[in-house]
Amino acid sequence: MKKQHLEVLYTAAQVAELDRITIEDHNIPGLCLMERAGSAAFEVLKSHWVQARRITVVCGIGNNAGDGYVLARLAHLAGYDVSVLQLGDVNKLKADALLAYQYMINVGLQVQDSLVNPDVIVDAIFGTGLDRQVSGIWREAIDSINDCSCPVLSIDIPSGLDADTGNALGVAVAADVCVTFIGFKQGLFTGLAADCCGKIYFDDLKVPSEVYQKVESSVNRIVYDASLYPKRVRTAHKGKFGHVLIIGGDYGMIGAAHLAAEAAARVGAGKVSVATRANHAALLSITRPEIMSHSIETVAELESLLDQIDTIAIGPGLGQSDWGRNLLNVLKTIEKPIVVDADGLNLLAQKPMNLANAIFTPHPGEAARLLKKNMVTDRFTVVRRLTEQLAGVCVLKGAGTLVANKDEISVCTAGNPGMACGGMGDVLTGIIVGLVAQGFSNFEAAKLAVCLHAQAADRAAEENGERGLLPSDLFKWIQYYANNFQC
Template sequence: MGTAYRVMSERYSRSFQKDLYRAEDVRAMDRYAIDTVGIAGIELMRRAGAAAFAAVRERWSGARTLSAICGGGNNGGDAYVVARLAHEAGMDVRVYPVSPPANLKGDALTAYRDYRAAGGEILDFIPADFEGAEVLVDGLLGTGLDREVGGLYADVIRAVNRFSGHVMALDIPSGLHADTGSALGVAVRAGLTVTFIGLKRGLFTGEGPEYAGEVVFADLGTPPEVRYSVEPSAMLLPPWERGLPVRPRYAHKGHFGHVLVVGGDCGYSGAARMAAEAAARVGAGLISIATRKAHADSLNLTRPELMCHGVETPEELRRLMARATVIAVGPGLGRSEWAKKLLDAVMDTGLPAVADADALNLLAENPRIRDNWVITPHPGEAARLLAVSSGEIQKDRFDAVRKLRERFGGVAVLKGSGSLVCGPDGLPRVSTTGNPGMASGGMGDVLTGVIAGLLAQGSDLFAAAALGVQLHGAAGDEAAKAGERGLLAGDLMDPLRRLVNL
């Protein structure tokens, strides 16, 4: 599932809009803006509150009532600014300080005093719910949270999540880890998150998209030197806005490669079939399938363009690989001796490859490294490859995808909400496409075929993986317009063809 994301400032370059940062890096940017550029901390806080209030006005223009939950740090200070601006705009405002105002310090204390000086009132209790307001502002916990939420704060977050109105989080939903995108026990489910100075990478992968809702970014008027003061730790992949290069009029099928799909053991032939059609739909010139003899003759009955071969020995597979450009191995492969022998034969060839599904499960049993392949595990497969639990994979997906790339070489794709792509530079890229309807059988097989098809047409390894992930998710988003429930992998075929021809 991708995160809806937009930028409030038009001054920002496209490259910066894609940069993602750890929380400590954004704090360093904040200090740079204050200490080096000379923007006062309270001025940044006021700008943050103003950007958040502008987002409220834009998103929920008819709202007349607003409540704000204020913690004891700068996140709470931002909320006090929003509350003051809402009060000054004539809204009915209620503020609930979770940390006593007497404990506030620095800029947060100034923001609180500004709110009180404007005539704003404070409620000294936390209600069981907030049904009296249309918009609820989450200013409870900021980006520095690194341990599980408990006690009063957990109770407040649960109360927020019972609220039936609109929830806006400031900088990051309280309880969400800013670096990893994992919920620390319990986290606020926001419909809108307004984040400041630098994009926090946890908003875009794992549980982040579920809790953040739409992400709006505000630079707070900081100059470019602020963003250049630290290096990003990840990047967003750009949205799929155009297809592949226009083909020359003299083109023939040999110009666009030959994909060989290896898989489809008895009972799993559909996986190989879907991967093969996906490679064809994104434009590969020729598609072959190496599969079990028992069903090779029937596998292409509804798609006669696919060349299906019954293969029972490595020798038979080698003859097919001699004519191939790219290998896609794993869809429906199984874990039998037949599967192991075919995978060994693929590993012995120098052809670029895409490995998925049971090829990865076999790889976990016999790890090997390769420079010219793309591996595409989901969290369960990644856990087996790294010999950890799937929970540990999801706890820090950025760390997991880097380890996959380091251990197995080539390019690693960690599938899931906010799929990650990591190549030789070690900088993970995060997908912005996809939706929960794609959580169904066969979607990974389609992705394997998409990446293999792009490789066959000349894309380099990393580009094929990155473009393939975005294209696959974009096709899923288009197919989901008819509804996420019941979305099938085969429903992506027509959108794939349309999108590569934009």
């Protein structure tokens, strides 16, 4: 896959523009692109389900259906047992989709009106142009596909999935495999997409490279290699890699601060301190002696510590009592890099303040509280609004974590459901602040940390499975990827 395709994502409108330029400026007929798409999808089907012989193709009445008709025709000619389930009136087919339908009929295939029991279902109902809630026969068909026990291949995008947001428009096909064309759609990699897309394949349909130079993409995928980590010189010492301070660990929550602190150390910070409740300081020193623990009960005690510190993370186990609130207030006059997470964000939602040079790491619930909303839906819009409101780098966590500053949005496509447990966010906070301490800019540190965190979780899950994965299981892999980083 070409690097230009791997690293960028597009909105539906941007892909439509790529399609238009290809057809109008490079004289590649739309029917030719449709033939290539149907052929590419058939190749994926053959390679992914080698033993499959019976195929049902479910088609709508748009261009996505045209891709399905091409696949059905090719499969029939190749000797497969093919049935085509038609949704909607075929008399509404237009242009290239109508021609593809006629070519399919000409080889002896006829459409049906019920779903048989195939080896594979091909979803060619809706494409990226869908912008309304799915209802009626369309919803019934998608529900039937999802209720069926056989695997599903979606063409271009799972039908019902919003190509721009990754949300279901009422209901969406839960595909096992999706093959998408021309450009990766941003909605395939965040929101509910992880439950809908399965394994994603890509084909550029031989669109000329010049076409991509004429359309600016909307989002970047986070793609890194080991060269981003500078090699340490043999004369290196701890003072060269920054002193991190984790502020948190109110009564009963020292574990969160511990996780963040150890993550910062594992990622390579030179020194790591924790400012926590007096009752917790000694306990932390016993369980992880490499971390320097400080008994902090008053604002004055914290202020006396800050001159020694290069970068700060506040929030893991902070709580929302006066203790946590007062410590957060100290930081509003600090110009050093700050990572704000967990209850630090909840306190900001209650009483906003300007934190210079900050990285904010909300999960969807915290993001909703910061924006005074009931829930987060369009994650791309939400992360843009957060960067505007908070005037810093924002990491919107979740499946397809987004990292944004005022100029750019990037998405992480690694990670797994095993990360859905308490403490994972504390580990991410520690990685971010540890990278900032070593000289990475806020934005680069956030992107690198999110990718490293997800990659470490994937490797940990490979060892023992996703269920029961603990944040501390990531530590050896965090250290591994900090030294052998590529994702």
